[in-house]
Amino acid sequence: MSDAFESYLNENRERFLDELKTLLSRPSIAAQGIGLTETAEIVRTRLERLGADVRLLPVEGAPPIVYAELGHRGPLLMIYNHYDVQPPEPLELWESRPFEPSFRNGRVYARGVADNKGNLLGRIQAVETWMATRGELPIRLRWVIEGEEETSSAHLECFVDENEELIRGADGCLWESGYRDKAGRPVLTMGLKGIAYFELTARGAKSDLHSAYAPIIPNPAWRLVWALATLKNEHDEIMIDGYLEHVVQPPAEAVEAADAVPFEEARFKADSGIDRFVAGVTGKEAVRRYLFAPTCTICGIESGYTGAGAKTVLPSVARAKVDLRLVPDLTPELAAELLRKHLDRHGYGDIRIELLGGEPPARSSIKSKVARAARAAAESVYGKDPVVYPNMAGSGPMYHLCDRFGIPAVGSGCGDSDSNVHAPNESISVEDYFTHVRFMGELIETFKE
Amino acid sequence: MSDAFESYLNENRERFLDELKTLLSRPSIAAQGIGLTETAEIVRTRLERLGADVRLLPVEGAPPIVYAELGHRGPLLMIYNHYDVQPPEPLELWESRPFEPSFRNGRVYARGVADNKGNLLGRIQAVETWMATRGELPIRLRWVIEGEEETSSAHLECFVDENEELIRGADGCLWESGYRDKAGRPVLTMGLKGIAYFELTARGAKSDLHSAYAPIIPNPAWRLVWALATLKNEHDEIMIDGYLEHVVQPPAEAVEAADAVPFEEARFKADSGIDRFVAGVTGKEAVRRYLFAPTCTICGIESGYTGAGAKTVLPSVARAKVDLRLVPDLTPELAAELLRKHLDRHGYGDIRIELLGGEPPARSSIKSKVARAARAAAESVYGKDPVVYPNMAGSGPMYHLCDRFGIPAVGSGCGDSDSNVHAPNESISVEDYFTHVRFMGELIETFKE
Numbered sequence: 001m002s003d004a005f006e007s008y009l010n011e012n013r014e015r016f017l018d019e020l021k022t023l024l025s026r027p028s029i030a031a032q033g034i035g036l037t038e039t040a041e042i043v044r045t046r047l048e049r050l051g052a053d054v055r056l057l058p059v060e061g062a063p064p065i066v067y068a069e070l071g072h073r074g075p076l077l078m079i080y081n082h083y084d085v086q087p088p089e090p091l092e093l094w095e096s097r098p099f100e101p102s103f104r105n106g107r108v109y110a111r112g113v114a115d116n117k118g119n120l121l122g123r124i125q126a127v128e129t130w131m132a133t134r135g136e137l138p139i140r141l142r143w144v145i146e147g148e149e150e151t152s153s154a155h156l157e158c159f160v161d162e163n164e165e166l167i168r169g170a171d172g173c174l175w176e177s178g179y180r181d182k183a184g185r186p187v188l189t190m191g192l193k194g195i196a197y198f199e200l201t202a203r204g205a206k207s208d209l210h211s212a213y214a215p216i217i218p219n220p221a222w223r224l225v226w227a228l229a230t231l232k233n234e235h236d237e238i239m240i241d242g243y244l245e246h247v248v249q250p251p252a253e254a255v256e257a258a259d260a261v262p263f264e265e266a267r268f269k270a271d272s273g274i275d276r277f278v279a280g281v282t283g284k285e286a287v288r289r290y291l292f293a294p295t296c297t298i299c300g301i302e303s304g305y306t307g308a309g310a311k312t313v314l315p316s317v318a319r320a321k322v323d324l325r326l327v328p329d330l331t332p333e334l335a336a337e338l339l340r341k342h343l344d345r346h347g348y349g350d351i352r353i354e355l356l357g358g359e360p361p362a363r364s365s366i367k368s369k370v371a372r373a374a375r376a377a378a379e380s381v382y383g384k385d386p387v388v389y390p391n392m393a394g395s396g397p398m399y400h401l402c403d404r405f406g407i408p409a410v411g412s413g414c415g416d417s418d419s420n421v422h423a424p425n426e427s428i429s430v431e432d433y434f435t436h437v438r439f440m441g442e443l444i445e446t447f448k449e
Numbered sequence: 450m451s452d453a454f455e456s457y458l459n460e461n462r463e464r465f466l467d468e469l470k471t472l473l474s475r476p477s478i479a480a481q482g483i484g485l486t487e488t489a490e491i492v493r494t495r496l497e498r499l500g501a502d503v504r505l506l507p508v509e510g511a512p513p514i515v516y517a518e519l520g521h522r523g524p525l526l527m528i529y530n531h532y533d534v535q536p537p538e539p540l541e542l543w544e545s546r547p548f549e550p551s552f553r554n555g556r557v558y559a560r561g562v563a564d565n566k567g568n569l570l571g572r573i574q575a576v577e578t579w580m581a582t583r584g585e586l587p588i589r590l591r592w593v594i595e596g597e598e599e600t601s602s603a604h605l606e607c608f609v610d611e612n613e614e615l616i617r618g619a620d621g622c623l624w625e626s627g628y629r630d631k632a633g634r635p636v637l638t639m640g641l642k643g644i645a646y647f648e649l650t651a652r653g654a655k656s657d658l659h660s661a662y663a664p665i666i667p668n669p670a671w672r673l674v675w676a677l678a679t680l681k682n683e684h685d686e687i688m689i690d691g692y693l694e695h696v697v698q699p700p701a702e703a704v705e706a707a708d709a710v711p712f713e714e715a716r717f718k719a720d721s722g723i724d725r726f727v728a729g730v731t732g733k734e735a736v737r738r739y740l741f742a743p744t745c746t747i748c749g750i751e752s753g754y755t756g757a758g759a760k761t762v763l764p765s766v767a768r769a770k771v772d773l774r775l776v777p778d779l780t781p782e783l784a785a786e787l788l789r790k791h792l793d794r795h796g797y798g799d800i801r802i803e804l805l806g807g808e809p810p811a812r813s814s815i816k817s818k819v820a821r822a823a824r825a826a827a828e829s830v831y832g833k834d835p836v837v838y839p840n841m842a843g844s845g846p847m848y849h850l851c852d853r854f855g856i857p858a859v860g861s862g863c864g865d866s867d868s869n870v871h872a873p874n875e876s877i878s879v880e881d882y883f884t885h886v887r888f889m890g891e892l893i894e895t896f897k898e
Binding site for chain 2: 031151152193195197204205206207209210211212213214215216217218219221222225226228229232233234236272273274276277278281286289290291293295297298299300301302303304305306309310311312313314315318319321323325347356357392393394395422
């Protein structure tokens with residue numbers, strides 16, 4: 001970065017950290033409906049101080065979207081962030097309070113600091129710094145900052161449907177997330193898997209009965225187990241009829257990127273406490289499977305008596321939570337349709353399916369303008385070659401904001417491998433925070449070309 | 450009954466009900482370790498007032514057994530009861546407090562009144578009445594009254610091992626339970642199924658992970674589902690290797706008795722809220738299946754996230770409670786061995802099995818002396834032909850007290866089809882209570898021959 005940028009950053013370091021503390025001190029928990037509009041107002045005010053044209057756009061059934069525009073020339077960069085955070089529970093595992101930011105050992109601890117209030121605010125401060133030291137922006141910026149990412153962005157698609165003109169036309173999108181790996185390399189992400197999250201319910205008698213009735217009264221726990229066992233076999237192969245026909249091979253550049261991802265297999269296995277990956281995959285094959293394979297996962301299952309000891313009960317209901325991580329060309333709607341048809345065809349028409357949430361997969365080319373700009377900025381700021389993930393194994397609303405309009409995206413952020421995202425003691429390194437500010441400043445340069 | 454018996458009963462009606470209230474007012478919850486020794490003392494005192502030779506016999510790890518002997522001549526009848534009751538929860542569903550007996554609509558409401566403090570006390574009062582009106586007993590009586598029947602009589606087998614001389618030699622046993630059916634017929638029971646209750650546990654990573662890791666990290670919920678699906682197929686056929694080879698055909702007299710059991714199929718289905726029995730059985734075939742089929746029942750299953758909405762978690766552990774109801778010649782030990790071998794052979798050696806409790810099946814001939822005496826007494830007292838179940842579909846410790854020593858057993862009791870055994874608002878009809886007293890008085894006559 002320029003000396004002027006560094007000097008300004010240095011002079012305003014304490015204020016920038018104070019602003020971060022203010023944002024982190026405000027609980028904004030989408031799952032619990034806590035503090036969302038208040039936090040949106042903080043973000044709106046901060047963007048207004050930058051000189052942006054800001055609007056709080058109402059979303060039916062959801063917290064408002066903070067939408068902002070800044071700049072009058074050059075290519076148009078959309079910035080996607082979210083101001084909501086995961087619930088802080090379990091509270092007893094936090095070493096400091098989740099909404100009272102604690103600075104220790106060169107890190108900031110607070111719920112949402114890595115995911116993703118740090119990214120959200122650092123990018124704004126980067127634009128301030130750029131303008132304060134260089135003047136008029138050489139690119140146009142457009143912020144879309146939502147408040148229910150942590151609850152699957154359930155209403156974002158509707159919002160986009162009704163506000164296409166606010167999204168369409170961006171030349172690239174800087175996505176919310178990214179981190180620095182254990183070796184200090186910046187990680188850029190080019191996409192996400194989709195997801196379809198289902199609840200399956202089987203019902204039997206109208207109330208739980210004594211298990212002595214098992215010879216004649218149907219048991220919904222068995223129905224559910226048998227139905228589930230038709231979805232994926234004991235070799236971990238997804239057996240949903242017609243499902244795999246919709247899985248297309250990832251493009252060569254994505255496979256190449258996956259093969260270049262550093263993977264410390266032994267350490268990963270030790271950290272997870274397992275000695276063998278699913279289907280016995282290993283090395284590059286494990287990385288490819290991790291990034292490109294669709295999944296069918298029992299996230300939860302419950303029926304009958306689950307307390308201590310023995311209770312001889314014949315359950316009246318059994319439920320499972322099943323998530324399908326989707327890869328191109330699968331979509332939540334297609335997954336729901338195939339799952340229903342599959343269960344019907346296998347004799348499980350009685351099992352109710354509810355689609356609790358879904359997002360299509362998304363992936364941008366690593367050759368896009370915004371990807372090339374992000375790589376150049378990351379190389380310059382971190383001094384290391386970035387690791388480029390062709391997509392993450394997780395999910396998010398990227399499709400609705402980007403792929404749907406042909407807008408390429410790339411993710412980068414200030415977390416690291418110790419950030420405990422979604423877990424107690426979420427944190428980032430203070431230096432990584434400012435490095436992300438520098439990255440955003442540099443991206444204004446590399447993206448303007 | 451004799452006029453004298455009836456007169457005594459009438460004169461002492463209020464005192465007998467007061468004694469019942471006293472016994473019911475004392476919580477004695479085996480599962481929660483509440484009030485057991487105190488209740489044993491009440492029973493001991495009542496038996497001593499009868500003139501019996503009573504001992505409170507300690508049982509390692511369990512509440513004491515009340516053991517009593519009375520009478521010096523004639524055949525020896527063992528009476529099995531238990532002074533413990535099921536937990537009263539859920540309390541909010543009780544219309545009166547479970548341990549404050551409430552008399553309304555000709556019924557007594559209280560936890561344990563049907564199962565089985567009513568039977569326990571009514572039998573003692575019958576003996577008092579007989580002796581007060583007739584003099585010396587023409588039979589010998591031996592009471593074995595335990596305090597952990599509701600938690601599977603876990604220590605009764607050990608007690609019997611160490612006290613064989615207290616059990617051996619009885620000419621028959623009056624078992625704890627029985628009831629009056631909807632048509633007013635007394636129900637006598639000749640046996641029980643056995644049971645083996647297992648907890649199965651599958652483990653994966655050392656903690657729950659983000660479900661994005663599903664392509665490579667093994668999921669114990671799937672392991673458990675696949676393993677369970679090998680135990681019973683979708684046609685409800687038990688597939689545990691070698692298991693069904695140990696099932697012997699019930700004797701002709703048992704089948705005949707089963708076929709004579711009145712079965713109001715439509716009402717039963719409507720009450721349960723189902724429209725079809727397992728395997729499509731109906732009529733007599735349903736009764737035979739209910740009484741004679743071994744079972745493999747998922748009583749409970751739990752893994753991962755089971756709350757409201759969606760949480761994308763890859764579980765680290767999955768557990769199932771599975772009960773196997775055993776018919777001759779299956780035993781808990783054999784069931785445990787076959788289950789372990791089956792899971793190992795099918796590739797599920799990683800799934801841990803814990804046997805939480807077990808009892809062998811038990812069944813007596815309907816031609817035994819005690820069965821014939823009970824039928825004659827029931828006919829005389831109820832004025833209707835009894836319904837004789839060759840065995841119940843439930844389980845109990847009958848084998849250890851009876852079959853093991855060649856002692857035939859028969860069950861009879863004061864409950865009815867509205868007694869809500871093990872459920873809120875447990876109750877019996879007051880008149881049924883006194884009818885059971887009469888039944889016991891008559892049994893002294895019919896058994897003495």
